[in-house]
Amino acid sequence: MQDHFHTYLLHLADNALVLGHRNSEWCGHGPILEQDIALTNISLDLIGQARYFYQYAAQRKGAGVTEDSLAYLRNGNEFFNFLLLELPDDDWGFTILRQYVFSQFQHLLYQQLQNSTDQQVVAIAAKALKETAYHVRWSREWVIRLGNGTEESHNRILRSWEKIKDYTGEFFIPAPYETELINSGMAIDPGCIREQWVMEVSSVFEGATIPFHGSAWTQSGGKQGMHTEHLGYILAEMQFMQRAYPGLEW
Amino acid sequence: MEILTENKILSILASVTDPEIPVLTITDLGIVRDIKFDEIEECWEISITPTYSGCPAMDMISTQIRMTLFSNGISNFRIKQQLSPAWTTDWMSDSGKEKLKKYGIAPPNNPDFGIPDSPAACPNCGSSNTSLLSEFGSTACKSLYKCEDCLEPFDYFKCH
Ligand SMILES: [Zn+2]
Numbered sequence: 001m002q003d004h005f006h007t008y009l010l011h012l013a014d015n016a017l018v019l020g021h022r023n024s025e026w027c028g029h030g031p032i033l034e035q036d037i038a039l040t041n042i043s044l045d046l047i048g049q050a051r052y053f054y055q056y057a058a059q060r061k062g063a064g065v066t067e068d069s070l071a072y073l074r075n076g077n078e079f080f081n082f083l084l085l086e087l088p089d090d091d092w093g094f095t096i097l098r099q100y101v102f103s104q105f106q107h108l109l110y111q112q113l114q115n116s117t118d119q120q121v122v123a124i125a126a127k128a129l130k131e132t133a134y135h136v137r138w139s140r141e142w143v144i145r146l147g148n149g150t151e152e153s154h155n156r157i158l159r160s161w162e163k164i165k166d167y168t169g170e171f172f173i174p175a176p177y178e179t180e181l182i183n184s185g186m187a188i189d190p191g192c193i194r195e196q197w198v199m200e201v202s203s204v205f206e207g208a209t210i211p212f213h214g215s216a217w218t219q220s221g222g223k224q225g226m227h228t229e230h231l232g233y234i235l236a237e238m239q240f241m242q243r244a245y246p247g248l249e250w
Numbered sequence: 251m252e253i254l255t256e257n258k259i260l261s262i263l264a265s266v267t268d269p270e271i272p273v274l275t276i277t278d279l280g281i282v283r284d285i286k287f288d289e290i291e292e293c294w295e296i297s298i299t300p301t302y303s304g305c306p307a308m309d310m311i312s313t314q315i316r317m318t319l320f321s322n323g324i325s326n327f328r329i330k331q332q333l334s335p336a337w338t339t340d341w342m343s344d345s346g347k348e349k350l351k352k353y354g355i356a357p358p359n360n361p362d363f364g365i366p367d368s369p370a371a372c373p374n375c376g377s378s379n380t381s382l383l384s385e386f387g388s389t390a391c392k393s394l395y396k397c398e399d400c401l402e403p404f405d406y407f408k409c410h
């Protein structure tokens with residue numbers, strides 16, 4: 001029998017890990033020191049959240065599964081993160097806008113997960129929610145600043161939205177493994193937070209003078225393990241040491 | 251031989267400091283949530299809660315708890331991570347806040363979570379004429395401010 005709840009925990013963890021990894025690429029490259037630090041702090045939070053979900057998944061599985069084996073020894077088609085989060089960084093505007101749309105989603109999701117029938121999911125979501133509130137706040141202010149900044153910053157954030165918008169639909173479509181969990185109350189239906197997400201994002205866009213237009217069509221597949229070529233490069237970098245030197249510690 | 255009690259263990263743990271803010275102990279921070287004796291396994295269970303999810307100090311703190319208890323001759327214990335209820339700066343002791351201030355870090359002062367640009371009083375001169383420089387500071391728990399009167403920059407321990 002397939003363990004859908006295990007896959008769901010991996011989905012929640014992989015989202016946080018993959019974006020945490022992408023953001024960590026900015027370490028030492030941020031436009032100014034304070035923002036470099038902000039983004040790496042957000043990475044730490046995300047990787048910490050991923051660890052809680054991996055630890056829980058590993059504890060449920062037993063049989064030698066650990067948080068490290070889940071992070072370092074799975075192949076690309078066993079990762080269940082959103083496609084948006086694995087896309088390479090383009091510029092600061094892209095990084096900021098991706099962070100904002102995802103943090104806004106995550107904030108609503110973690111709020112809803114307080115109603116899960118699984119107590120550990122409730123505990124992790126409650127913990128993560130507090131940090132995510134800071135991520136939303138920080139990225140939102142940057143979206144507004146870039147949108148209202150120079151012609152250059154405005155155009156770049158517009159260009160970023162053109163790339164990002166086709167990937168946000170995936171947030172709200174339940175994967176087959178979620179449907180059953182939604183019915184039993186362990187997971188929440190991501191479709192039910194779409195309306196509020198659109199409301200929040202469009203109001204921030206209005207403040208940033210960026211036209212908000214959604215897309216009826218969406219890229220999808222990440223939640224089911226079908227990825228872009230970019231995830232492979234992330235995993236190659238992240239997993240190399242454990243693959244080459246199994247069990248290495250430092 | 252002295253009989254171990256929860257209070258005795260708590261007082262030992264009160265000597266373990268935060269590796270990043272060494273003036274604060276883990277009991278000042280409210281990290282130690284529970285100490286109880288498991289009669290069946292004859293083992294003390296010490297529950298600690300993480301401050302921020304990705305805070306690298308947490309692993310260090312666990313190690314220090316181990317070292318401190320061992321050096322006090324206690325070895326029948328295990329450390330349990332407890333996530334719920336989620337850690338909050340409301341659990342920071344008043345003496346902890348006072349120590350932070352003396353150390354040059356403005357203590358968390360706003361009961362309404364999430365408003366880090368409300369002015370934090372300058373720990374150097376006490377002025378409330380301060381401005382936010384960066385929401386994220388040198389560690390996950392701090393923001394960076396500047397005092398407009400004495401012109402010193404300072405860290406503010408965020409409400410959480
Ligand atoms: Zn001052």
